[in-house]
Amino acid sequence: xxxxxxxxxxxxxxxxxxxxxxxxxxxxxxxxxxxxxxxxxxxxxxxxxxxxxxxxxxxxxxxxxxxxxxxxxxxxxxxxxxxxxxxxxxxxxxxxxxxxxxxxxxxxxxxxxxxxxxxxxxxxxxxxxxxxxxxxxxxxxxxxxxxxxxxxxxxxxxxxxxxxxxxxxxxxxxxxxxxxxxxxxxxxxxxxxxxxxxxxxxxxxxxxxxxxxxxxxxxxxxxxxxxxxxxxxxxxxxxxxxxxxxxxxxxxxxxxxxxxxxxxxxxxxxxxxxxxxxxxxxxxxxxxxxxxxxxxxxxxxxxxxxxxxxxxxxxxxxxxxxxxxxxxxxxxxxxxxxxxxxxx
Amino acid sequence: xxxxxxxxxxxxxxxxxxxxxxxxxxxxxxxxxxxxxxxxxxxxxxxxxxxxxxxxxxxxxxxxxxxxxxxxxxxxxxxxxxxxxxxxxxxxxxxxxxxxxxxxxxxxxxxxxxxxxxxxxxxxxxxxxxxxxxxxxxxxxxxxxxxxxxxxxxxxxxxxxxxxxxxxxxxxxxxxxxxxxxxxxxxxxxxxxxxxxxxxxxxxxxxxxxxxxxxxxxxxxxxxxxxxxxxxxxxxxxxxxxxxxxxxxxxxxxxxxxxxxxxxxxxxxxxxxxxxxxxxxxxxxxxxxxxxxxxxxxxxxxxxxxxxxxxxxxxxxxxxxxxxxxxxxxxxxxxxxxxxxxxx
DNA sequence: AATAGTTTTGCAAATGTTTTCATAAATTTG
DNA sequence: CAAATTTATGAAAACATTTGCAAAACTATT
Numbered sequence: 001x002x003x004x005x006x007x008x009x010x011x012x013x014x015x016x017x018x019x020x021x022x023x024x025x026x027x028x029x030x031x032x033x034x035x036x037x038x039x040x041x042x043x044x045x046x047x048x049x050x051x052x053x054x055x056x057x058x059x060x061x062x063x064x065x066x067x068x069x070x071x072x073x074x075x076x077x078x079x080x081x082x083x084x085x086x087x088x089x090x091x092x093x094x095x096x097x098x099x100x101x102x103x104x105x106x107x108x109x110x111x112x113x114x115x116x117x118x119x120x121x122x123x124x125x126x127x128x129x130x131x132x133x134x135x136x137x138x139x140x141x142x143x144x145x146x147x148x149x150x151x152x153x154x155x156x157x158x159x160x161x162x163x164x165x166x167x168x169x170x171x172x173x174x175x176x177x178x179x180x181x182x183x184x185x186x187x188x189x190x191x192x193x194x195x196x197x198x199x200x201x202x203x204x205x206x207x208x209x210x211x212x213x214x215x216x217x218x219x220x221x222x223x224x225x226x227x228x229x230x231x232x233x234x235x236x237x238x239x240x241x242x243x244x245x246x247x248x249x250x251x252x253x254x255x256x257x258x259x260x261x262x263x264x265x266x267x268x269x270x271x272x273x274x275x276x277x278x279x280x281x282x283x284x285x286x287x288x289x290x291x292x293x294x295x296x297x298x299x300x301x302x303x304x305x306x307x308x309x310x311x312x313x314x315x316x317x318x319x320x321x322x323x324x325x326x327x328x329x330x331x332x333x334x335x336x337x338x339x340x341x342x343x344x
Numbered sequence: 345x346x347x348x349x350x351x352x353x354x355x356x357x358x359x360x361x362x363x364x365x366x367x368x369x370x371x372x373x374x375x376x377x378x379x380x381x382x383x384x385x386x387x388x389x390x391x392x393x394x395x396x397x398x399x400x401x402x403x404x405x406x407x408x409x410x411x412x413x414x415x416x417x418x419x420x421x422x423x424x425x426x427x428x429x430x431x432x433x434x435x436x437x438x439x440x441x442x443x444x445x446x447x448x449x450x451x452x453x454x455x456x457x458x459x460x461x462x463x464x465x466x467x468x469x470x471x472x473x474x475x476x477x478x479x480x481x482x483x484x485x486x487x488x489x490x491x492x493x494x495x496x497x498x499x500x501x502x503x504x505x506x507x508x509x510x511x512x513x514x515x516x517x518x519x520x521x522x523x524x525x526x527x528x529x530x531x532x533x534x535x536x537x538x539x540x541x542x543x544x545x546x547x548x549x550x551x552x553x554x555x556x557x558x559x560x561x562x563x564x565x566x567x568x569x570x571x572x573x574x575x576x577x578x579x580x581x582x583x584x585x586x587x588x589x590x591x592x593x594x595x596x597x598x599x600x601x602x603x604x605x606x607x608x609x610x611x612x613x614x615x616x617x618x619x620x621x622x623x624x625x626x627x628x629x630x631x632x633x634x635x636x637x638x639x640x641x642x643x644x645x646x647x648x649x650x651x652x653x654x655x656x657x658x659x660x661x662x663x664x665x666x667x668x669x670x671x672x673x674x675x676x677x678x679x680x681x682x683x684x685x686x687x688x
Numbered sequence: 689a690a691t692a693g694t695t696t697t698g699c700a701a702a703t704g705t706t707t708t709c710a711t712a713a714a715t716t717t718g
Numbered sequence: 719c720a721a722a723t724t725t726a727t728g729a730a731a732a733c734a735t736t737t738g739c740a741a742a743a744c745t746a747t748t
Contacts, residue, residue, distance in 0.1 A: 010733090010734055010735085011734065011735065012734080012735095020697075020698085021697070021698045021699075022698090022734090022735080022736095023697075023698060023699080023700095023735095023736080023737080024696085024697060024698075026735065026736055026737085027696095027697085027736090027737095030736075030737095034695085034696070034697090035696075035697090036695080036696060036697090039696080039697085051487050053460065053463045053464055054464050054734095054735090055405065055464065055466060055734055055735070056401075056464045056465050056466070057400075057401040057402075057404035057405050057410065057465075057466055057733095057734080057735090058401075058405045058703090058733080058734035058735040058736090059734085059735060059736075060401035060703095060735095061399065061401050061402045061405065061702095061703045061704055061705080061734085061735075061736095062702080062703055062735065062736050062737085063703075063736095064735090064736080066401065067461075067465075068444070068465070075430060076420070076426040076427070076429055076430040076433070077426065077427060077430050077628075079423050079426065082420040082421065082423065082426035083420070083421060085420055086419060086420040086421050086447065089420070089445065089446065089447060090447070090449075093446060098444050098446060098458075098461055098462075098465065099444070099445055099446070100412070100442050100443070100444055100445075101433065101443055101444075101445040102433065102437060102442060102443070103430065103433060103434070105434075114437075114442075116397065117411075117442055118442070119397045120397055120398050120399065120400045121400050121401075121411075121412070121442065122399060122400070122401055143395050228628075229628065229629040229632040230631065230632045233632050255629075258629065259632060262632050262633060262634050265634045266634065284421075284572075284573065285573040285599075285602065287574065288573040288574050288577050288603060288606050289606065290606050290609045290610065354703090354704055354705085355704065355705065355706095356704080364727075364728085365727065365728045365729075366704090366705080366706095366728090367706080367707080367727075367728060367729080367730095368726085368727060368728075370705065370706055370707085371706090371707095371726095371727085374706075374707095378725085378726070378727090379726075379727090380714095380725085380726060380727090383726080383727085398704095398705090399704055399705070401704080401705090402703080402704035402705040402706085402733090403704085403705060403706075404705095404733095405704090405705075405706095405732095405733045405734050405735080406705065406706050406707085406732080406733055406734095407706095407733075408705090408706075
């Protein structure tokens with residue numbers, strides 16, 4: 001604080017103050033073991049005195065890693081993404097990385113632009129959410145030699161290593177559960193699928209699994225509902241007020257299912273006796289709602305952690321190659337919102 | 345893609361490829377209007393051909409802004425922080441900034457370390473969450489000349505400009521609401537307050553307001569519950585099973601209140617007839633739960649947006665000074681989880 | 689006390705840009 | 719059509735570091 005006279009302290013300010021050369025100060029930070037203890041001490045106090053803070057930008061242009069990782073998600077407004085980002089960020093922070101975070105709001109154009117910006121900042125690695133991306137995004141990534149991981153979903157043949165849950169399996173698990181309870185009159189509520197491969201894949205496979213069992217979902221029971229408790233509550237109320245009601249409602253995620261549960265309560269229906277409601281995700285709170293929600297658990301924290309580990313080691317150890325995909329198995333979590341249909 | 349032979353393209357690679365000098369390429373990006381249209385075109389195709397991506401690190405050491413803003417939050421696991429960060433990030437992204445995000449998990453030591461890391465990256469500005477921080481953090485900030493805003497809470501006399509809600513007012517609003525309904529037997533459930541000035545201030549003022557009205561909260565009705573629906577559900581069940589029950593429960597945030605609502609349902613109590621439950625925050629979904637939650641609305645999106653605006657303009661326009669604090673008024677939102685105590 | 693061997697430090701070049709200043713090219717003017 | 723402007727480009731210095739190499743300062747050995 002005392003040496004506050006001039007502008008920002010740089011390495012030569014410190015060097016002067018410690019009466020050594022700038023190179024020695026550089027070594028103080030990068031190879032302290034090469035310094036004589038006495039010099040080290042002198043520099044130490046000079047750093048303190050001048051309030052010097054290292055300049056990573058200047059290091060980065062020497063080909064030294066920037067220590068940043070770009071994380072690109074659709075939005076933080078979905079609790080589940082916040083959770084996975086939090087786990088990822090903790091994991092890589094422990095290895096000294098800081099994350100650059102940006103959201104594209106399901107706009108593929110913006111995703112490309114953000115990726116470019118990340119690259120301008122010379123991130124050491126990139127995380128994208130989901131498997132599907134614009135071809136331009138992949139090509140840009142191809143032309144760089146930084147590691148990239150597709151987080152959240154898993155597919156054996158993904159274009160870059162993917163770490164997450166297999167949506168096919170997720171969709172099949174929940175559909176089969178509902179079928180196994182004996183339901184035949186089934187409704188579905190899924191989010192809009194533009195720019196959202198996750199929801200899309202899930203819906204396809206749910207429908208497919210039902211069809212394979214001889215169950216067709218009529219048009220009027222195929223709901224498309226934006227990610228919002230109030231919207232899904234509304235839509236569920238509308239659905240449940242029809243004279244011909246489904247005996248089960250499969251929701252594309254737990255937020256929609258939560259709203260549907262509230263909608264059922266507001267319609268005077270008892271869950272699961274009058275209607276079964278199931279979700280996908282196992283968000284925080286899904287186990288505590290009344291009735292507790294039957295869902296498929298997507299291990300968000302684990303996915304974030306594994307992705308962080310994998311990316312950090314791919315960065316630190318580039319010879320080892322880009323890393324492998326990893327499947328974080330989803331699990332059917334049976335709770336109290338699902339049951340057999342009422343006998344007719 | 346064609347010119348993929350050598351390593352990363354830099355500005356001189358592009359210059360060679362376009363048969364101009366590096367300076368001209370630099371101008372192409374920074375002052376394109378100075379270039380002859382023909383040259384511009386030549387460079388344009390050279391950039392494409394070489395796959396050149398600008399190096400912000402190299403620009404930054406010229407004192408040019410890094411285009412990054414450091415955002416430091418306790419955790420993303422609380423939906424409300426995710427929401428405020430999302431709004432902030434959208435706002436500053438529109439002005440060309442990218443955010444560096446890190447969470448300290450309520451550990452003040454880590455907050456200081458993260459801030460230093462942000463400064464090493466030469467962020468153009470910093471956002472901290474809440475008003476209270478280690479003195480070392482403030483001193484470090486003082487020694488830099490980058491703008492900083494304290495986001496989430498507001499206080500007229502905050503050490504740096506603060507943008508958010510006034511906790512005193514928040515606490516008073518909810519306490520007065522419960523009192524005005526006629527409750528005298530009141531319990532409180534607050535999160536642990538270590539490293540968390542928000543919860544602390546709220547609790548103090550709630551207790552203070554109650555006391556001023558002659559209501560004392562007995563020790564056994566002062567619950568400290570971690571931020572989790574399941575924990576709060578448990579604790580609420582325990583509270584409600586006592587023979588001497590409170591007629592109202594004030595929760596430090598909507599997550600706790602949501603759990604308490606589930607706990608009441610699980611205890612066979614009807615809300616608000618048997619017991620009033622209120623929260624703080626107005627999180628997503630609080631209006632849709634059954635019964636809908638009475639709470640104090642903290643305008644998260646607005647806070648994020650205003651902070652983004654304020655910080656971006658403080659960065660772009662440094663002469664204008666560090667900016668002013670801004671109070672985003674909290675509002676009592678009366679819904680169906682609160683009512684007068686049952687007549688005795 | 690001189691020599692050889694180590695350890696510690698400094699010099700200078702390099703990194704990828706931007707920018708000031710000077711020069712060359714193009715345009716206008718008389 | 720030459721001179722005077724104006725416009726477009728290039729050369730070189732600057733930015734804050736790191737690093738290979740060489741010099742200097744120590745230690746150990748005789």
